[in-house]
Amino acid sequence: MEFEQQLEVIKSAKVLMVGAGGIGCELLKTLALSGFQDIHIIDMDTIEVSNLNRQFLFRQSHVGQSKAKVARDAVLRFRPNINITPYHANVKGPEFNIDFFKQFNVVLNGLDNLDARRHVNRLCLAAGVPLVESGTTGFLGQVTVHVKGKTECYECQPKPTPKSYPVCTITSTPSKFVHCIVWAKDLLFAKLFGDKNQGNDLNTRSSDGASSSDNAEDAFERRAGEDSEHYGRRIYDHVFGYNIEMALGNEEAWKNRDRPKPIYSGDVLPEKLSYQNGNVEDCPNGDPSSVSAMASLGLKNPQDIWSLRENTRVFLEAFKLFFGKREKEIGNLIFDKDDQLAVELVTAAANIRAASFGIPLHSLFEAKGIAGNIVHAVATTNAIIAGLIVIEAIKVLRGETNKYRMTYCLEHPARKMLLMPVEPFEPNKSCYVCSETPLSLEVNTRRSKLRDFVDKIVKSKLGMNLPIIMHGSTLLYEVGDDLEEDEVANYTANLEKVLAELPSPVTSGSVLKVEDLQQEFTCNINVKHRENFDKEKEPDGMLLSGWTEIPTPEKENDSSLGKEEIVSTPYQTASLGTENDDLEIIPAGVDIVPGGTKRKLSDISNATTSSSAGVLDVTVNSQKPEVIDDDNDVVVMIDGGNLNANKKKKMLE
Amino acid sequence: MENEELTEQETALYDRQIRVWGVDAQRRLSKSHILVSGVSGTIIEFCKNIVLAGVGSLTLMDDRMVTVDAISANFLFPPDEDMFRGKSLAEVCCDALKDFNPMVHVSVQKGDLSSFDGDFYDKFSAVVVNCCSLPTKRLINEKCRKRPKRIAFYTLDCRDSCGEIFIDLQNYIYEQKKLDGTVECQLQYPSFETLVELGKLGVNSNLALSCSIPLDLVCESVTESTKEPDLVTLPVHPARYVLIFEESKWIFGCVNFDGVSAPRRSTLRVFLYSPFSCQEAVAVHWSTLPRKVSKVYFGMRDCMSLIRVVIEKFEEAEGRKAGETSIADLPSILKLKKELCQAESFNEYHIPDSLLQRLLMGTMEHPPVCAIIGGILGQEVIKAISGKGDPLKNFFFFDAMDGKGIIEDIGSTNTEPEQP
């Protein structure tokens, strides 16, 4: 009967899984157990120790190997007769084009970043393949179904953009620990160990101009024959002492703020560094990546909050170790949450800065979470979400359009439901991805360069991978391996020109056509010139708008529910699981939406999470009309008790 | 709470989940001991989850020998007889689970859980019971309850696209996280026994539960009387009588599943009378069902439970073990159903053959449902052990058909307002 038919569609289906991580491992297992016979799986990542608590197909001995390949082998052990094709590759790679996608009956996403999700969404739309999308964080999760023309696409509702902080908050007026982390990671660490050619705002002080920064650059150069501890102390005194001293000189800035306190290493730690735990010169295992300041200082527990003195010791020790053990890497280092020494240095620096500004200090464990945008993850939520993905995938394969559901996995029950199915939305008619509605861009065409447009709009906002930019019939920009040298030179030159001075000048009223051939995705942008932008609020210096939210129909007068409907609902996939998205800082603090107000589901995406106490809390008001278990719905069993015959009857109208 | 620190190895391995529930919770987990009786696909999912989470130990009980198709939703052992010849299900699963997390001690206990007594249970923080009859579950629940130390008790049932979890944490006190700090929160769980009593007694004002159900929606005939009706003398035995005491009047009706009538809201007291003996009453969950959920719930629960009664009576008569029925038994079971209904003057219509057939056929577990139920149960056990998060009280029900994962608080005798 029912079950046999189901098995038939499952057996003949060809499915593509994108992601072999937390959700991916669970999904591959559940697909295999459910009878799927032809599964392709893409993942560019390799296995890490911190994956093992939930990515159960992997073992300690697999650390460093391809997730997709190890997952395949693990599943074949209990289902030897099915076909699993692994790809250890980036889903954005050119080999995964429209034709590749077209061979599948359904695509299942278990991804961890917005960029890849948008990319897959576009390929699925272009190839006409249904997509089941998912995401989890802590105990929260969700599964959504995206079928072209039938339900909304992944991008029909704007996704929350990664949180960014005004430069001056970071450089001059931090008020939260996260500001100190951003400063330590993106400014100090990058300045000390990163690419010297990259611009860096470390010495920028928004208020006191350039008066004192004339010879500031010299402060970061190591002097000939300088001992590394001495060098470290000089840097320390410069960034935590001298720079604060200079900032204090600007009385205006501290009128309504607490004045920071300059900190000098000699005051905190007058004596030379000493070691509690043997000789620092020992390099354990001879492996530079295992070098640790904590180890050489005898600090064990990453949960401890170090004193200012301890932070100073860690800072100086980590600094010394970088120059002593990892000198070759200096100049090319990028902060990585799995680089112990980098995390130690950033934690210590952030804490010293926090102490200076009267901000509470944090443990290395906490600092690492903030600096590395580490997503909270547990096995159970991933297992549940994977189960729900398979249930939706089977509906998609059977073409049961009216049964599709978005399902939320909640931490606190809403209307007695812990798993809450919601009817999918219709496609957004003004979605710039699936409806080709033009966008509009306000920009200073005489000041913004084509490069700004490419970086901040085309890549960051539109998520394009290989863009082509056209103005009328003029090709302004293009990337690709098959370009001629003169073309490359031409486009590179264009990048540095302001919009109004391009070969085909872009001014108010111009229409730019931006296209990504791989994603088979085109959009038109109406340009409007604007002279001034608020530096703090519009740091990009341009404003993209035009894709509006779906107008929510006022279905009824809500009187029966309204007030009591404060429920706990997860926020949208975009903000779930962005482990690798370095731009984003997970905001702290709980966003509470007062009850009684009507909210669109998209507003849920604005909910932020509180992670300070461990368990996540997201409290928002859910949208009422789309929830299946409507208060006024009479859901009863008829037809002699056949469970299939649960009839949903609306008595609203 | 002892303040032992987690080892470096533990901190590295559990990094992501410590960020969810904190170090204290992780420490409590690593000191907990879980007993699982009866291996199924859902239980395997559950075991995977708690072993990954890092409980202290897991003890498995299931002496059944492994066969190639013993468990359809199994990902622990390959379909290769040489791998498990002569081994019990518990042994095979134990070997595989050890591999998931070397820091968890996984072992096998031979024997039948219901034959163990008293202090055997004292070793465990939580007991999970699966693949056994209702009376056995009741017995084990009572044994756990009699121990001096609180033992969290769970039962698990999965068939076809449905799954159900029952939770008994007895008197559970925990820190509830609020927006402005934490408050101490106390939950009183009813035992299986209480639920059985509830069903059996039917009319007992001590078990009155306050709830809001529009009477017209659940009853097709409504009679009012100032005297308490005598159920024994009632002329017919429909599937379910609803007896309501409202404003000094007894209102009596029989359940109607059509639900087509004008809603009328009032706070009512609901009692239950069930046509079969006390044993099955536990499966007939009645209580503080809020209106909107109750409608769904009545429909599914009711027939499911009656069908279970029929299947269990069949198993009992035939000397079969729980779950040892198949579609081949359908004719005999249908015959038994007829006899039972006649003996009880009970309308056969209320036990539809189609559903009976589906449940007999659907003895196979549905892997996605196993993952979901095993995930929810894993989360619940972790919550109860770690003291982090609000535990469910006291039933969880999932049906892939409608996709809802519903929580029901059934049979609680305390009528204090619920936490929002």
Ligand SMILES: [Zn+2]
């Ligand atoms: Zn769209």
